[in-house]
Amino acid sequence: MNHKPKVALLVGGTSPEREISKLSGKAIYEAMLKLNYNVIVLDPAYGTKQPESIDLFFNKEDYTEISNRNYVEAINLNLFEGIDIVFLALHGKWGEDGTIQSLLELRGKRYTGSKVLASALAMDKDMSKIIFKHQNINTASWLAIDKNGKLNNELIEKIKARFGFPCVIKPNDQGSTVGLTICNNESEILSAxxxxxxxxxxxxxxxxxxxxxxxxxxxxxxTLPVLEIKPKHGIYDYECKYTSGMSEYEVPANIPNDTYNKIQQMALEAFNALGCTGYARVDFRLNNDMVPYCLEVNTLPGMTSTSLVPKMAKAVGISFDELIEKIIRLSLK
Ligand SMILES: Nc1ncnc2c1ncn2[C@@H]1O[C@H](COP(=O)(O)OP(=O)(O)O)[C@@H](O)[C@H]1O
Ligand SMILES: [Mg+2]
Known part of the structure; x- marks a missing residue:
């Protein structure tokens, strides 16, 4: 395609990462203007009531009521006629998990990032880890518990015996470290x-x-260069992720060569194991014996100009604008 594709940029959504999505969206929008794209912005959570002024999409305050039901109407809007590619600046549930991807498949529109199944698998940490394990991609040992299951003493004893303390308790399909607890003793398990x-x-x-x-x-x-995050807190929590000065970053990370290569190889394996396409970011913990553990794959990672993927791209000379251009071109292939 020689002409500049016509882009619909989707921002916001209804997940707890709505505010982060607005930040990603704003940065992507500004890059697209610089790149001379013909771009319209839409927030699927606003349905047919899309704001007329661009700024309202990115404001902290919501312009009108948001809901999941609005997604279907938003994707049905006539505004999508003539759109060549939908750029997804959404994060988390309903944006990164295959649901909006399904609507776009039904609408016959191409979109950035992974397709329906890979998006759904990557959002589901339990399913991702089952696949990692099957593919010999090292991941922390885990136990999945259903919300309807019994939270009794037997379970607490099982957790104590199997994991000891500290152990990590997290929602199966959230991002941004929301709802995650490092449990330091037995009394914290139930509330976690x-x-x-x-x-x-x-x-x-x-x-x-x-x-x-x-x-x-x-x-x-x-793979792009490996990046190490040095959060001020013990873990890379919400505050360290999104408050400037709360984390330091090193890219390329200062890691022995063989481990560095191993991590890059594991990232590709994890990406392929879940069937991801386009781009994604793969998170790891690296223990003190230089053993990497794959935590998860983010199929729509943060995209503000100071986010991690843009930092890695910059380390190999790819500017933020070029990165956006690359993602669009990749998705049109
Ligand atoms: N098993 C673990 N051991 C140590 N820290 C962890 C572990 N799991 C998660 N964390 C910490 O919590 C952060 C968020 O966890 P992650 O599984 O990547 O979920 P999210 O989707 O919220 O990013 C990680 O970046 C890490 O700092
Ligand atoms: Mg993560």
Missing amino acids: LNLAFDFSEKALIEEYIPGREITVAVLDNK
């Missing part, structure tokens, strides 16, 4: 499980991996 169940039908209890916080992006079936 209940917190996880506020966000998900399933909770994961995971072996705690001490050590370093590592992430690596896959773009066009190749």
Whole structure:
């Protein structure tokens, strides 16, 4: 395609990561203007009531009521006629998990990132880990618990015996470290499980991996440089993720060569195992014996100009604008 494709940029959505999506969306929108794309912005959560002024999409305050039901109407809008590609700046549930991807499939529109199945698998940490294990991609040992299951003493004893402390309790399908607890003793287990169940039908209890916080992006079936995050808190929590100055970053990460290569290889394997396409970011913990553990794959990672994937791209000379252009071109292939 020689002409500039016509783009619909989807931002917002209804997940707890709505605000982050607005930030990603704004950065992507600005890049698209610089790249001379013909772009319209839509928030699926606003349905047929899309704001007329661009700024209203990115404001912290919502312009009108938001709901999941609105998605279907939004995707049906005539505005989509003539759109060549939908750029997804959504994060989390209903945006990154295959649901909006399904609507776009039905609408016959191409979109950035992974398709329906890979998006759904990557959002489901339990399913992802089952596949990682099957493919010999090292991941922390875990136990998945259903919201309807019994939270009794027997379960607490089982968790104690199997994982000890600290252990990690997290919702099965959330992002941004929302609803995640590092449990330091038995008395914290129940409240941690209940917190996880506020966000998900399933909770994961995971072996705690001490050590370093590592992430690596896959773009066009190749890995970008490995990045190490040095959060001010013990873990890379919501505050460290989104508050400037709360984390330091090193890219390329200072890791022995063989481990560095191993992490890049694992990232590609995880990406392929879930069937991802386009781009994604794969999160790891690296323990003190230099053993990497794959935590998860993010199929629509944060895309503000200071987000992790843009940082990795920059380390190999790809500017933020070029990255956006690459993602669009990849999705049109
Ligand atoms: N098993 C673990 N051991 C140590 N830290 C963990 C573990 N699981 C998660 N964390 C910490 O919590 C953060 C978020 O966990 P992650 O599984 O990537 O979920 P999210 O989708 O919320 O990013 C990680 O980046 C890491 O700092
Ligand atoms: Mg993560």
